[in-house]
Amino acid sequence: MPLEKAEAVILKSFDWSESSRTVHFITREFGKLALVDRGGRRLNTKRGRLLPFSRMEVTFYASRKETSGYISDAEMIEPFSFEKEGTLGRLAYASAACELLYLLLPDEEPQTVLYGYFISYLRQVTQVEKRCLPALFIAFFLRLLSQLGYKPSLAYCCGCGAEIANLTAEEELLQFSPERGGLICRACQKPGEYYIGLSAGEAKLLETLQRASLNEAASLPIGYRDARHLIEVLTSFLKFHSGLLSDLRSLAFLEKLKTSQLNG
Amino acid sequence: MFNSAESVERLVNWLARLPGIGRKTATRLAFHILKLPAEEALELADIIRDVKEKVSFCSVCCNISETDPCHTCTDPKRRKDIICVVEEPMDAAALDKVDEFNGLFHVLGGRLSPLDGIGPDDLKIKELLARLNDKISEVIIATNPQVEGEATATYLARLIKPMGIKVTRIARGLPVGADLEYADSVTLTRALEGRQEF
Numbered sequence: 001m002p003l004e005k006a007e008a009v010i011l012k013s014f015d016w017s018e019s020s021r022t023v024h025f026i027t028r029e030f031g032k033l034a035l036v037d038r039g040g041r042r043l044n045t046k047r048g049r050l051l052p053f054s055r056m057e058v059t060f061y062a063s064r065k066e067t068s069g070y071i072s073d074a075e076m077i078e079p080f081s082f083e084k085e086g087t088l089g090r091l092a093y094a095s096a097a098c099e100l101l102y103l104l105l106p107d108e109e110p111q112t113v114l115y116g117y118f119i120s121y122l123r124q125v126t127q128v129e130k131r132c133l134p135a136l137f138i139a140f141f142l143r144l145l146s147q148l149g150y151k152p153s154l155a156y157c158c159g160c161g162a163e164i165a166n167l168t169a170e171e172e173l174l175q176f177s178p179e180r181g182g183l184i185c186r187a188c189q190k191p192g193e194y195y196i197g198l199s200a201g202e203a204k205l206l207e208t209l210q211r212a213s214l215n216e217a218a219s220l221p222i223g224y225r226d227a228r229h230l231i232e233v234l235t236s237f238l239k240f241h242s243g244l245l246s247d248l249r250s251l252a253f254l255e256k257l258k259t260s261q262l263n264g
Numbered sequence: 265m266f267n268s269a270e271s272v273e274r275l276v277n278w279l280a281r282l283p284g285i286g287r288k289t290a291t292r293l294a295f296h297i298l299k300l301p302a303e304e305a306l307e308l309a310d311i312i313r314d315v316k317e318k319v320s321f322c323s324v325c326c327n328i329s330e331t332d333p334c335h336t337c338t339d340p341k342r343r344k345d346i347i348c349v350v351e352e353p354m355d356a357a358a359l360d361k362v363d364e365f366n367g368l369f370h371v372l373g374g375r376l377s378p379l380d381g382i383g384p385d386d387l388k389i390k391e392l393l394a395r396l397n398d399k400i401s402e403v404i405i406a407t408n409p410q411v412e413g414e415a416t417a418t419y420l421a422r423l424i425k426p427m428g429i430k431v432t433r434i435a436r437g438l439p440v441g442a443d444l445e446y447a448d449s450v451t452l453t454r455a456l457e458g459r460q461e462f
Contacts (some may be wrong), residue, residue: 012379017284048448052411076448082411087418088376091411095378249381256383262390262423 003072004062006030009118010052011102015041022067023050024102025058028115032105033068035060040071048074053082053094055119068108080122086130088257093137094125096250100141103244104148114147120214128218134227135209139217141234142210150241152182152234154207159188164203174203178236196233206230224258272298324395326371326388328353336360336369343367345401349392349420351375351408359406367404370395375407375416384419393423402430409436409454 006027013023019039027033035058040050050056050071055078062069082090097118105111121140128136145151155164158180175195177184183203189195198206205226209217222230231251238244272294279290297305321327322334329335336342336356346367350356356369372387396403403424407413421431437455438447447455 047446049451051448051450054450076450079450082415083418087415088378091376091415092378099379250378252381253376253378253383256381256385260384262384262393 002062003059004030004069005057005059006033007077007115008033008056008058009054009098009122010050010056011098013037013050013052023071026101026105026111026115026118027058028112029110030068031109031111032101032107033060034107036067036070038070040074047072048076050074051076051079052098053091053122054079080126082126084126084130086133089130089133089254090125092250092254092257093133094122095253096137096248097121097125097140097144099248099250100144104144104238104242111147114144117143117147117214124214124218129221131221132218134222134224134231135217135220136214138206138222138227138230138234139209139212139214141231142206145234145238146210150181150238151210152176152237154183154203154210156182157185157188158182159184164207172200174198174200176203176233176237178233178240181237181241196236198229198233202226202230206233224254228255324391325356325369326373326391327356327369341366345399346404347392347395347400347402348404348406350406351413351416355406355408365404367402372407372416375412376419377412387416389420389423392420396424396427396429400429402432404432404434406434409434 006025006029008025008027011024011026011032013021015021019041021037021041022034023037023040024032024034037050040047048056050058054076057075057077058071059073060069060071080094082094084090101114101118105114117140121136124136125133142152152158156162157164158177162185164174164183164185174197175184175189176182176198177189177193177195179194183198184195205220205222209220212220235244235247235251275294275297276287276290279285279293280287282290285293297308300308318330319328320330320332322329322332322337324333324337327334327336343366347370348356348359348365348367349370349372350359351372351374353371356371359365359369370388370392372389372392374382374387376382376384376387403420405417405420407416407420417433421433424431435458436451437458438444438451444452
């Protein structure tokens with residue numbers, strides 16, 4: 001079995017014995033990989049420990065069986081710490097990005113640009129103001145969709161191609177069609193088709209975030225309710241086009257945090 | 265596999281469902297049980313039944329127990345003013361072996377986890393807050409030193425500190441017997457941060 005090396009971040013892991021687990025990574029060199037981590041859960045393991053939300057260099061024996069190989073060594077390059085104010089929110093938005101990548105990325109297809117973008121996103125999550133986290137996540141979500149070929153049409157009507165900017169002057173409430181993949185003008189709407197309403201401001205914000213860099217998104221504060229609605233639009237779109245079956249758990253976690261009785 | 269002994273086949277299938285047990289090991293265990301004297305095999309069956317029928321959760325510390333409240337909560341020799349918060353009953357069992365700790369426990373039943381969708385109301389946090397009164401002098405948070413364990417610790421500290429109770433976190437760093445050269449940068453940083461004067 002050839003020995004390979006990759007820069008990687010953990011997306012998800014499944015424990016399957018007292019000391020071993022299967023770990024799914026996004027790697028710079030090979031895309032999404034599932035590797036067996038034999039004995040890695042032991043306290044006295046001699047090789048480097050695998051830590052979530054960290055950039056690591058992973059050395060592994062490549063294989064073509066059920067997984068992509070076996071981990072031989074791991075070394076930390078850059079840990080991302082969410083200790084700043086809003087720890088749980090930061091953790092949830094970082095987890096949501098991992099969840100999306102885990103669900104959407106095809107196995108073993110290199111995604112160098114996306115990997116770099118994801119690392120920048122994690123860095124931003126550790127640093128930005130708490131109230132800018134939702135915008136940052138939505139920008140990441142939109143970029144991921146575009147990168148994987150699911151870019152929703154937010155500047156033009158997905159039916160006739162009319163410019164949305166012209167419509168917002170006439171219409172207060174715009175409609176988003178998850179099925180047809182974007183905002184849709186009144187003339188192109190069909191009876192019985194499912195739409196999600198978006199205010200002109202929300203549509204503009206979504207379109208801005210689609211074009212925004214992470215740095216730009218990191219300076220846009222969005223309220224939790226607004227962000228939830230925008231994320232719902234994107235998730236519905238994704239469910240229709242990618243076969244995603246349920247809502248993201250990390251986002252449900254955020255909802256639980258907001259509605260927890262412990263918040264008083 | 266065992267056409268002539270369906271019950272053995274069933275036992276192998278059941279044992280293979282246990283964590284860390286593969287089909288080969290399950291087969292070995294099944295044959296070991298088969299060779300045991302009848303009374304020993306039935307004793308094992310009784311123990312399993314007892315565990316399922318008698319063990320429940322202590323209404324105070326939420327640890328597993330056959331009595332309510334559990335023996336730890338009612339033990340007069342224990343300090344009642346210190347509560348150590350852990351994720352799982354097994355963590356409490358591990359800490360209970362340590363002579364340095366003689367206080368009470370509180371088992372959360374997990375940790376906050378966005379990826380698993382576990383929020384504050386899914387853990388025994390409300391029960392912990394209900395135990396905190398002016399007789400409690402310290403809460404030691406002993407959740408696992410992983411990202412989610414740390415986030416849970418931070419969350420708990422934020423809830424408890426305003427009550428005027430001392431909140432401490434177990435130390436993080438190198439395990440005893442470890443080699444420095446194999447430690448990662450995060451562990452070494454924690455070890456240096458938590459250094460103590462001789």
